[in-house]
Amino acid sequence: xxxxxxxxxxxxxxxxxxxxxxxxxxxxxxxxxxxxxxxxxxxxxxxxxxxxxxxxxxxxxxxxxxxxxxxxxxxxxxxxxxxxxxxxxxxxxxxxxxxxxxxxxxxxxxxxxxxxxxxxxxxxxxxxxxxxxxxxxxxxxxxxxxxxxxxxxxxxxxxxxxxxxxxxxxxxxxxxxxxxxxxxxxxxxxxxxxxxxxxxxxxxxxxxxxxxxxxxxxxxxxxxxxxxxxxxxxxxxxxxxxxxxxxxxxxxxxxxxxxxxxxxxxxxxxxxxxxxxxxxxxxxxxxx
Amino acid sequence: xxxxxxxxxxxxxxxxxxxxxxxxxxxxxxxxxxxxxxxxxxxxxxxxxxxxxxxxxxxxxxxxxxxxxxxxxxxxxxxxxxxxxxxxxxxxxxxxxxxxxxxxxxxxxxxxxxxxxxxxxxxxxxxxxxxxxxxxxxxxxxxxxxxxxxxxxxxxxxxxxxxxxxxxxxxxxxxxxxxxxxxxxxxxxxxxxxxxxxxxxxxxxxxxxxxxxxxxxxxxxxxxxxxxxxxxxxxxxxxxxxxxxxxxxxxxxxxxxxxxxxxxxxxxxxxxxxxxxxxxxxxxxxxxxxxxxxxxxxxxxxxxxxxxxxxxxxxxxxxxxxxxxxxxxxxxxxxxxxxxxxxxxxxxxxxxxxxxx
Numbered sequence: 001x002x003x004x005x006x007x008x009x010x011x012x013x014x015x016x017x018x019x020x021x022x023x024x025x026x027x028x029x030x031x032x033x034x035x036x037x038x039x040x041x042x043x044x045x046x047x048x049x050x051x052x053x054x055x056x057x058x059x060x061x062x063x064x065x066x067x068x069x070x071x072x073x074x075x076x077x078x079x080x081x082x083x084x085x086x087x088x089x090x091x092x093x094x095x096x097x098x099x100x101x102x103x104x105x106x107x108x109x110x111x112x113x114x115x116x117x118x119x120x121x122x123x124x125x126x127x128x129x130x131x132x133x134x135x136x137x138x139x140x141x142x143x144x145x146x147x148x149x150x151x152x153x154x155x156x157x158x159x160x161x162x163x164x165x166x167x168x169x170x171x172x173x174x175x176x177x178x179x180x181x182x183x184x185x186x187x188x189x190x191x192x193x194x195x196x197x198x199x200x201x202x203x204x205x206x207x208x209x210x211x212x213x214x215x216x217x218x219x220x221x222x223x224x225x226x227x228x229x230x231x232x233x234x235x236x237x238x239x240x241x242x243x244x245x246x247x248x249x250x251x252x253x254x255x256x257x258x259x260x261x262x263x264x265x266x267x268x269x270x271x272x273x274x275x276x277x278x279x280x281x282x283x284x285x286x287x288x
Numbered sequence: 289x290x291x292x293x294x295x296x297x298x299x300x301x302x303x304x305x306x307x308x309x310x311x312x313x314x315x316x317x318x319x320x321x322x323x324x325x326x327x328x329x330x331x332x333x334x335x336x337x338x339x340x341x342x343x344x345x346x347x348x349x350x351x352x353x354x355x356x357x358x359x360x361x362x363x364x365x366x367x368x369x370x371x372x373x374x375x376x377x378x379x380x381x382x383x384x385x386x387x388x389x390x391x392x393x394x395x396x397x398x399x400x401x402x403x404x405x406x407x408x409x410x411x412x413x414x415x416x417x418x419x420x421x422x423x424x425x426x427x428x429x430x431x432x433x434x435x436x437x438x439x440x441x442x443x444x445x446x447x448x449x450x451x452x453x454x455x456x457x458x459x460x461x462x463x464x465x466x467x468x469x470x471x472x473x474x475x476x477x478x479x480x481x482x483x484x485x486x487x488x489x490x491x492x493x494x495x496x497x498x499x500x501x502x503x504x505x506x507x508x509x510x511x512x513x514x515x516x517x518x519x520x521x522x523x524x525x526x527x528x529x530x531x532x533x534x535x536x537x538x539x540x541x542x543x544x545x546x547x548x549x550x551x552x553x554x555x556x557x558x559x560x561x562x563x564x565x566x567x568x569x570x571x572x573x574x575x576x577x578x579x580x581x582x583x584x585x586x587x588x589x590x591x592x593x594x595x596x597x598x599x600x601x602x603x604x605x606x607x608x609x610x611x612x613x614x615x616x617x618x619x620x621x622x623x624x625x626x627x628x629x630x631x632x633x634x635x636x637x638x639x640x641x642x643x644x645x
Contacts, residue, residue, distance in 0.1 A: 181374045181375075181378045184365075184372070184374070185372070185439075187365045188343060188366075188370065188440075189391055190366045190395040190396050191366075191395050195395060199382060199383065199391075203380075
């Protein structure tokens with residue numbers, strides 16, 4: 001079969017792919033080699049000057065990157081643990097199972113930015129209800145948003161609340177698709193609930209867990225809206241993440257060329273690190 | 289080891305319906321200690337339901353289960369001390385073969401010394417000794433199935449080992465070896481083995497007693513020979529044996545004779561009470577032969593086709609509307625036209641209302 005017209009049919013898809021993926025990447029690479037900023041808004045060529053600046057003279061980017069790593073790994077681990085626990089609860093035959101399944105999904109269905117505004121109100125240090133309630137219990141007001149360390153955990157709390165349902169959904173789907181026999185066999189062998197979880201449920205769920213963790217890690221490494229609304233990267237740069245820093249450089253300071261350098265470097269680092277993480281997780285969790 | 293008694297058991301999966309359909313109709317049965325049983329029947333006849341009731345995975349709608357006279361109906365699986373092997377091998381992927389075999393004992397807090405002793409004994413019997421240290425997931429399907437089985441056998445006090453079509457995933461020649469292996473295990477450990485299958489050869493070669501089921505009903509319980517020669521219903525005659533039993537619609541014409549297409553065939557059954565009633569005559573194709581010097585019980589038939597099936601020839605003959613199948617020694621030449629077939633009276637089974645008289 002020699003069907004030459006196939007390229008005609010492939011073209012629409014290819015066109016979209018070029019338009020939304022390949023062109024922007026190539027454009028970003030070209031832009032990163034330019035000094036485009038608000039004084040000289042033109043696509044000149046300055047070689048790898050921007051890259052030299054990034055690797056020798058920009059600790060703020062690397063700090064934001066390690067902060068991002070900490071935030072995304074912590075939130076995803078917490079989401080995985082809580083999501084798995086919730087999924088295990090409603091997986092069994094319990095009363096109002098359907099009701100709980102829907103309830104657990106609600107955070108994911110809300111708009112992140114709006115929810116973050118609500119969270120910001122909750123955590124407001126003098127007007128918010130959280131400190132008010134804690135005050136009734138005799139707890140000193142906590143600086144949810146203005147203490148550099150606590151602010152990080154505030155971001156984590158909001159992120160975990162918002163995205164645990166996604167983890168829950170994937171893991172519940174995984175649990176529901178597991179074969180029955182291994183559980184019956186474990187029951188016959190007299191295994192306790194703990195042993196059943198360790199030797200049956202968890203190993204069977206490993207492939208799904210890896211998928212869910214990787215998807216969430218990719219999503220979490222893009223943390224932007226939560227930080228933007230909740231703390232604007234503050235106090236100081238205490239909650240600034242890579243994407244937020246790139247946003248500041250590009251769209252606030254209009255250093256387009258340098259922001260493109262940051263974006264491209266960030267993309268390369270993410271591709272490499274997520275590939276390594278996926279490999280390591282597979283090795284750790286699936287013993288094939 | 290224990291005697292397993294099922295007393296007035298019945299089960300339905302929709303007990304709240306006004307007219308529930310029963311997956312198992314009421315029955316009682318006793319499985320003697322240390323014997324081998326096969327439950328045989330087509331898919332969906334209630335075999336697995338029966339097994340799951342015994343292992344406690346399903347609670348029967350009515351009736352009681354007794355292990356050595358103790359009522360275990362309300363006990364959960366973990367408390368029943370029963371072993372079950374499923375159609376597909378179930379192993380703990382993260383463990384070695386040794387740990388897999390030791391797992392049921394560890395769950396029951398046996399001492400390490402006792403565990404080692406039992407695992408060694410069972411792995412020797414199942415020829416798994418050389419794999420004990422390998423990860424269980426690296427083994428082949430049949431070895432994995434042996435591990436599943438081994439986890440049942442490793443408990444000395446297990447009431448019985450239930451097997452739900454355990455050899456489905458296994459190669460034919462290995463199947464034969466494993467069945468023999470199972471027999472040896474049964475003789476060595478005196479374990480009550482219950483084996484569910486839809487394959488009659490498997491049932492026949494494995495069991496002391498075969499339980500034939502159809503549509504939630506136990507149709508016949510007996511030795512392989514009984515099932516073959518004296519099937520209690522036409523279903524058993526049809527289901528057991530290959531080809532299925534020849535069955536002819538007929539009527540009794542005298543005290544012991546039936547008429548097939550105008551020919552009188554004598555049977556050893558007393559038919560005096562059934563005169564002129566519609567009945568069925570059943571005879572195995574193995575027992576029908578080309579007539580040599582017999583004078584009676586002969587059917588004149590037209591040869592339709594002769595198939596050489598390796599160890600025997602299968603003759604398909606026509607007599608008017610009737611089709612008759614006969615297994616013939618492959619050395620014998622079969623004429624291509626009309627032949628006479630001999631129907632031995634002592635091998636004839638007569639069925640009234642599908643039930644053997």
